[in-house]
Every structure is written in C-alpha cells, then in structure tokens.
Amino acid sequence: MALLEIEDLHASVGGHEILKGVNLTLNAGEVHSIMGPNGSGKSTLAAVLARRETYEVTRGRVLFDGKDLLEMKPEEAACEGVFLAFQYPVEIPGIGNAYFLRSALNAIRKHRGQEELDAMDFLPLYKERMKLLEMDDKLMNRSVNEGFSGGEKKRNEILQMAVLEPKLSILDETDSGLDIDALRIVAQGVNAMRSPERAFLVITHYQRLLNYITPDFVHVLVDGKIARSGGPELALELEEKGYGRAEVDAPEALPA
Amino acid sequence: MRTAARETGSEKAMATVTGRPNKYLEAYGELIALRQERDPVWLRQLRENGWTRFHAKGFPTTHDEDWRFTNLAALAKTPFQRVTKGSVAVSAQEIEKFRVPGAACQLVFVNGHFAPELSELGNLPKGLEICSLERAIDCGMIGAAPEGCAPEGIEQHLGRYADVRRDVFTALNTALWEDGGYLRIRRGAVIEQPIHLLYVSAGAGAEIMTHPRTLIVAEPTSHAAVIEDYVSIGSEAAFSNAVTELVAGQDAVVSHFLVERENLAAFNVSTLRLEQARGANVASHSILLGGGLVRNNVHPVLGGEGAECLINGLFVGAGRQHLDNYMLVEHAQPQCSSRQFYNGILDGHARGVFHGRIIVHKDAQKTDAKQTNRNLLLSDDARIDTKPQLEIHADDVKCTHGATIGQIEEEQLFYLRSRGIDEVSARNTLLYAFAAECLDRMHEPAAREFAEGLIRERLNELTRNRQAAASAAAAEEEAQNWEEVG
Numbered sequence: 001m002a003l004l005e006i007e008d009l010h011a012s013v014g015g016h017e018i019l020k021g022v023n024l025t026l027n028a029g030e031v032h033s034i035m036g037p038n039g040s041g042k043s044t045l046a047a048v049l050a051r052r053e054t055y056e057v058t059r060g061r062v063l064f065d066g067k068d069l070l071e072m073k074p075e076e077a078a079c080e081g082v083f084l085a086f087q088y089p090v091e092i093p094g095i096g097n098a099y100f101l102r103s104a105l106n107a108i109r110k111h112r113g114q115e116e117l118d119a120m121d122f123l124p125l126y127k128e129r130m131k132l133l134e135m136d137d138k139l140m141n142r143s144v145n146e147g148f149s150g151g152e153k154k155r156n157e158i159l160q161m162a163v164l165e166p167k168l169s170i171l172d173e174t175d176s177g178l179d180i181d182a183l184r185i186v187a188q189g190v191n192a193m194r195s196p197e198r199a200f201l202v203i204t205h206y207q208r209l210l211n212y213i214t215p216d217f218v219h220v221l222v223d224g225k226i227a228r229s230g231g232p233e234l235a236l237e238l239e240e241k242g243y244g245r246a247e248v249d250a251p252e253a254l255p256a
Numbered sequence: 257m258r259t260a261a262r263e264t265g266s267e268k269a270m271a272t273v274t275g276r277p278n279k280y281l282e283a284y285g286e287l288i289a290l291r292q293e294r295d296p297v298w299l300r301q302l303r304e305n306g307w308t309r310f311h312a313k314g315f316p317t318t319h320d321e322d323w324r325f326t327n328l329a330a331l332a333k334t335p336f337q338r339v340t341k342g343s344v345a346v347s348a349q350e351i352e353k354f355r356v357p358g359a360a361c362q363l364v365f366v367n368g369h370f371a372p373e374l375s376e377l378g379n380l381p382k383g384l385e386i387c388s389l390e391r392a393i394d395c396g397m398i399g400a401a402p403e404g405c406a407p408e409g410i411e412q413h414l415g416r417y418a419d420v421r422r423d424v425f426t427a428l429n430t431a432l433w434e435d436g437g438y439l440r441i442r443r444g445a446v447i448e449q450p451i452h453l454l455y456v457s458a459g460a461g462a463e464i465m466t467h468p469r470t471l472i473v474a475e476p477t478s479h480a481a482v483i484e485d486y487v488s489i490g491s492e493a494a495f496s497n498a499v500t501e502l503v504a505g506q507d508a509v510v511s512h513f514l515v516e517r518e519n520l521a522a523f524n525v526s527t528l529r530l531e532q533a534r535g536a537n538v539a540s541h542s543i544l545l546g547g548g549l550v551r552n553n554v555h556p557v558l559g560g561e562g563a564e565c566l567i568n569g570l571f572v573g574a575g576r577q578h579l580d581n582y583m584l585v586e587h588a589q590p591q592c593s594s595r596q597f598y599n600g601i602l603d604g605h606a607r608g609v610f611h612g613r614i615i616v617h618k619d620a621q622k623t624d625a626k627q628t629n630r631n632l633l634l635s636d637d638a639r640i641d642t643k644p645q646l647e648i649h650a651d652d653v654k655c656t657h658g659a660t661i662g663q664i665e666e667e668q669l670f671y672l673r674s675r676g677i678d679e680v681s682a683r684n685t686l687l688y689a690f691a692a693e694c695l696d697r698m699h700e701p702a703a704r705e706f707a708e709g710l711i712r713e714r715l716n717e718l719t720r721n722r723q724a725a726a727s728a729a730a731a732e733e734e735a736q737n738w739e740e741v742g
Contacts, residue, residue: 052670052674073673073678073679074674075673075674075676075678075682078673078674078675078676079676083674084674086671090665090667090670090671092668092671092672093689093693094689094693100672100675103677103681104672104675104677105676107675107676107677108676111676143689164675164676
C-alpha cells in the first residue's frame with residue numbers, strides 16, 4: 001500500500017482554484033521532489049496536505065496510510081505522521097523551543113499510546129538532534145523562532161522533524177534563502193532521517209537542494225497540475241532549460 | 257455637636273447623589289463615634305478632610321475625564337453596609353486555600369477587620385515590623401506599643417501621599433478606613449520571602465463595604481516584596497475600596513503585587529500610591545483576574561533623582577467583567593525612569609480600560625518614560641479602551657507609548673496544531689504565552705510562582721467556559737435540527 005495517494009485533487013482559496021487535479025503517489029522509502037514556477041500551486045499542495053483550513057478542497061481524494069487525510073484536522077494529521085517544514089516558520093514569543101517541541105512530541109506519543117516524556121527524558125534526545133543540525137544549545141530556551149536568523153529558522157524546522165520522526169515530511173521551499181553551509185546542514189538532517197519507512201516530499205524552486213538530497217522522482221507542477229514526472233535528471237534539465245513553454249503557458253500567477 | 261450638625265447637612269446632599277438612604281454617612285457616623293477616644297487629632301482631621309471631600313464631590317460620572325470609560329451607576333446605587341468586627345466568622349480552613357506558599361508572614365483581614373487568629377506572624381524575618389494599622393494607632397495612643405509595632409512613623413506618612421483632593425475614592429477611604437496593614441522594613445533589611453496581606457470579603461448574605469488602608473514604609477536600602485490579595489467567600493456583591501501608601505526610601509528595592517480574584521459580583525477600587533526617594537527601585541505588579549467592576553489606580557511619584565519604577569500588569573476578563581487600569585506616573589526629579597507594561601485578555605462581553613498618564617514636571621530632565629499596552633480580544637463583543645496621556649513640562653526627556661489590539665494569530669495557532677498540539681491546548685498555550693510576558697517581569701520566585709498558578713488556572717477556566725459555550729451551542733443546533741426533522 002502506498003503511503004500517500006493523491007487523486008484528482010482540486011483546491012481553492014478565496015474562490016480562486018489553485019490545484020486543478022493533482023495526481024501523485026508516494027511509497028514509503030521514497031523521496032519525491034516537486035518543482036515548478038511561482039504560483040503553480042506547490043505551497044498550496046503542501047498546505048492542503050498539512051490540513052490548513054484556509055484552503056478549500058473542492059474535489060478529489062487523499063489517502064495517508066490508507067486513511068482519509070482530508071477528514072483530519074491539522075493536529076490529527078500531525079499525530080498520524082504528516083510533517084510540514086514551513087516556508088516561513090512562525091515566531092511564537094513566550095513559548096520556549098524545548099517546551100514547545102516536547103509538548104508536540106508528547107501529543108504525538110499520546111496519540112500512539114506511548115508514554116509521555118518528562119523534561120529529563122526529552123533533553124538527551126533534543127540535544128542529540130540539535131547536534132545533528134549544528135544548532136547552538138542557547139537556542140533551546142529561547143522563544144520559538146523569535147529573533148532567529150532565516151537559516152536558524154529553517155534548521156529549527158528540520159530539528160523539529162528529526163525529533164518528531166514523521167512518516168511523511170513535506171519540505172516547503174526549505175532551501176530558499178539558505179547559504180551553502182546552511183543548505184548542507186539541512187540536507188544532512190534530511191538524509192539522516194531517510195529510511196525505508198519514511199517518505200519525503202521536497203518542494204523547491206531550484207535544483208540546488210537536490211544536489212544534496214537526491215530524489216527518486218521529480219515532478220513539475222504547472223498551473224495546478226503535474227505537467228511532467230521523471231527521475232533526478234529532470235531536475236537538471238529544468239535547471240538548464242528553465243520551465244520553458246510550461247511557464248509561459250501558465251496563466252496568471254497566483255501567490256502560492 | 258459640631259460633628260452632628262455637619263452630618264445632618266451631609267445627609268441631604270448625599271441622598272441626592274445616590275438617591276438611596278446614605279450608608280456612607282451612616283458608616284462615617286458610626287466610625288467617628290467608635291474612634292473618637294482612640295484616633296489622635298491629626299487622624300481625626302484626616303478623616304474629616306476625606307469625608308468633606310467625598311461629601312462635596314460624590315461619585316464621579318463618565319463626564320469626568322478620568323472615569324470616561326467606567327460607569328459607576330451600579331456601584332453608587334447599591335446600599336453597601338459597614339460590617340462590625342467579628343460579625344461574620346471565617347474559619348482557618350476557609351482561608352487555607354488562599355495562602356501564598358513560601359510567604360514570610362500573612363496578615364488576614366475579614367470584611368475590613370484584622371483577624372489575628374487567621375494571620376500568621378510567627379518567626380518574622382529580622383528587620384520587618386508588621387501589624388494591623390488600627391493596632392499600631394491604638395498602641396501609639398496608649399504609649400504601649402508591643403514588640404514589632406512601631407507607631408511613631410505613622411503620622412509622618414499616613415495620608416501624606418494619597419491626596420483626598422485628587423480622587424474621591426481616596427477621600428472615601430481616608431474617611432472610612434478601619435484597618436489595614438502597617439509594614440515597616442528597617443534600613444538595610446532584606447526580606448527575602450513575600451509578605452502577604454489577604455483581604456477577605458465574606459458578606460454572609462449582605463452587601464458589604466470595606467475600606468482597607470495600608471501603609472508600607474521601606475526604609476533606605478531595604479528590600480521587600482508585598483502581596484495585597486483580594487478574595488471572596490460566598491457570592492454576594494462586596495465593595496472594597498482600598499488605599500495603600502508605599503514609601504520607598506533612598507535606594508530601597510520594593511515589589512508590590514496586587515491580586516484581584518474576588519467573585520464576579522465584586523466591586524473593587526484599589527489605589528496604590530508610591531512615593532520614591534532618590535535611587536529607589538519599585539515594581540508594581542497588578543494581576544486582575546476576578547471582580548465584576550475593578551478599578552486599579554497606580555500612582556507613583558518619582559521624587560528623588562535616579563528613581564526607577566516598573567508598572568507591570570495583566571488583566572483577564574470574561575462574561576461582563578469590567579477591568580479599568582488607571583496609571584498616573586509623575587516624574588518630579590531628573591534622571592528617573594518608568595516602564596509601564598500592561599497586557600489584557602478579554603473574552604465574552606468583558607471590557608477593559610488602560611489609561612496611562614505620564615506627567616513630567618519642569619525639573620525632571622533626562623526622564624525616560626515608556627508605556628506599552630497590549631490586548632487580546634477573544635470575542636467580537638469584548639472591548640478595550642486604551643488611552644495614553646503625556647504631559648511634558650521639561651525639554652530633555654524621552655517618552656514613548658504604544659498600544660496594540662489583536663486576536664489570537666491564526667498563523668501561530670496553525671503552526672502549533674501542525675505539530676500535533678490540539679486546538680484547545682494550542683489556544684491555551686498562546687494565551688498563556690501572552691500572559692507570561694508579565695510573569696517574566698516578576699523577579700521574586702515565590703510571588704512569581706504564586707501569580708503563575710493563578711493565571712494558569714484563570715486561563716484554563718476561560719478555555720473551559722469557551723468549550724462549554726461551544727458545545728451548548730452545538731447541542732442547541734442539533735435540537736433545532738431534530739425539531740425540523742420532527
């Protein structure tokens with residue numbers, strides 16, 4: 001059984017249809033990359049999968065691990081094992097990073113019928129994963145993302161992923177705005193997580209990230225539909241030739 | 257005889273103010289009779305000045321700029337009664353849940369009267385003198401002050417800072433006060449644990465009024481934290497009109513906590529008048545969680561060079577609560593700094609007011625004054641009125657103010673939920689984080705922990721009520737659907 005099955009997915013926001021029939025299947029163990037021009041619907045797809053309520057699904061079906069994902073609330077999807085690394089991670093003043101992440105982990109553990117971790121049990125795991133992401137211990141007790149640099153925010157997303165250990169990780173343009181060093185660290189975090197039980201959906205605008213995270217499949221999203229699919233070589237081709245006709249053909253670009 | 261004549265005159269005037277038999281006049285008459293042997297002349301004069309002022313002015317209306325957002329009609333028309341000492345019995349067991357863990361000592365007042373049997377004054381830290389104000393006055397009069405009671409400082413300070421001409425409630429308190437705390441922290445003394453003053457309203461079926469009066473004298477270079485805490489036993493409306501004068505000597509460091517957690521029928525007016533000498537560092541923390549109509553006046557006067565003042569507050573209202581915060585910060589000397597931070601959380605039909613007035617006197621050069629008021633409105637019917645008011649008479653000063661009003665941010669809510677945290681917990685977490693900004697400014701561990709517990713409990717209550725309301729609405733809708741089906 002596939003981990004994620006998307007069939008004929010249509011979604012709109014504020015009356016604008018953005019996804020116009022997406023079909024996509026991910027198996028456990030696979031890394032898929034979604035590329036495409038601005039406004040093609042990449043971030044919308046990520047938001048719908050993370051169950052963001054501002055997007056209305058008008059048609060189609062999404063099964064996650066055999067369950068109807070579209071029936072789930074964001075927290076239910078997260079507990080089932082869906083994780084979204086935000087394109088723009090949110091700052092939450094007044095809530096410490098470690099406290100927040102432990103609350104999240106415990107919510108998920110509770111859902112799975114596992115015992116909750118107290119601060120003493122949690123700390124070693126947290127510190128170990130911080131080391132993997134080459135993050136400063138000092139960030140641990142700071143408020144969530146508050147005053148973080150762009151790179152720190154993105155690394156913090158991957159840190160959360162590494163602690164929560166989701167089955168499906170969706171990376172929404174995690175590479176944008178990262179310097180080479182940060183990019184390498186982020187990729188290192190993702191690669192350390194790759195396993196036969198997990199799948200990744202890597203949304204990116206550029207081929208650059210894929211030098212570090214080699215995908216099994218590359219899909220090109222244009223105007224709310226997958227226009228082409230192929231292997232890693234497709235990303236290189238797109239890098240060289242651009243999105244070509246596809247981009248020109250895309251009607252008015254809506255903010256994704 | 258002169259007193260009697262004046263009272264008759266007052267009765268007429270007051271009856272027109274309230275349109276009711278005048279319980280205030282009655283109380284004043286009783287008190288004058290009760291205290292005539294025991295009040296020294298200066299105190300009798302003080303009471304008389306207070307009464308004359310109250311009698312002349314009556315309660316303010318919303319035409320008064322300082323009361324624009326707070327309507328006192330309900331307060332004015334309720335015939336609150338004075339309660340005689342010991343008329344309502346409260347057991348130690350009933351008080352137990354209100355104690356502050358880790359407090360150095362506790363003075364308990366029931367319906368405005370000192371309750372020694374409920375208080376805890378054993379093992380007082382060195383350098384702290386504490387007793388009830390009435391006792392201190394009485395001891396001073398008979399020249400037999402027991403150990404721990406130092407009445408000689410009272411005349412010098414009581415009523416010298418809280419001006420009956422400035423505020424009618426201060427005038428009323430000055431006329432009608434019966435008891436309160438008297439604290440003196442000796443020069444250089446460091447009192448590490450907080451001092452707890454607990455004011456209990458226990459109406460036992462009646463609508464009662466109390467006018468607690470407290471004097472805190474922190475001598476030079478002393479260090480202390482005081483918690484003034486208002487609670488109710490029972491559900492009757494009570495009117496508490498408290499005035500506290502806190503005098504901070506040179507380089508003294510004092511924290512004052514006001515905790516309002518009375519029932520939702522309570523009227524509470526609290527006035528904190530801070531007088532700061534050179535280099536004194538005072539923090540006022542207000543935590544308003546309960547009460548029906550609450551007015552919180554904080555009035556520091558930075559009267560010595562280099563004095564610093566932090567005015568920190570959190571108000572959390574729901575239902576029909578009305579929580580009014582009136583700050584008046586006076587910079588009277590150069591090189592002083594004041595910081596005001598107030599956060600409000602309002603749900604239901606609750607209404608909040610933040611009025612932040614800063615006066616910089618002519619000589620107060622290099623003043624650094626800052627004011628921030630942030631508000632979260634959780635419902636469409638909640639309302640906040642926020643008003644900065646800067647009066648600057650010096651030319652080399654830094655004064656800033658800012659206010660924000662917002663809702664819980666959907667972005668933040670989604671972020672938390674996307675990590676597995678359910679919606680109710682996520683909302684609660686965000687509310688708590690907003691409230692915690694105020695907690696972070698409290699530096700006394702025991703007092704902070706106490707405040708944190710109360711705030712958490714209140715926010716959980718808000719969430720529970722919200723859920724109950726949502727499920728009631730859902731049930732009603734379902735019932736309607738069935739009716740339609742039927």
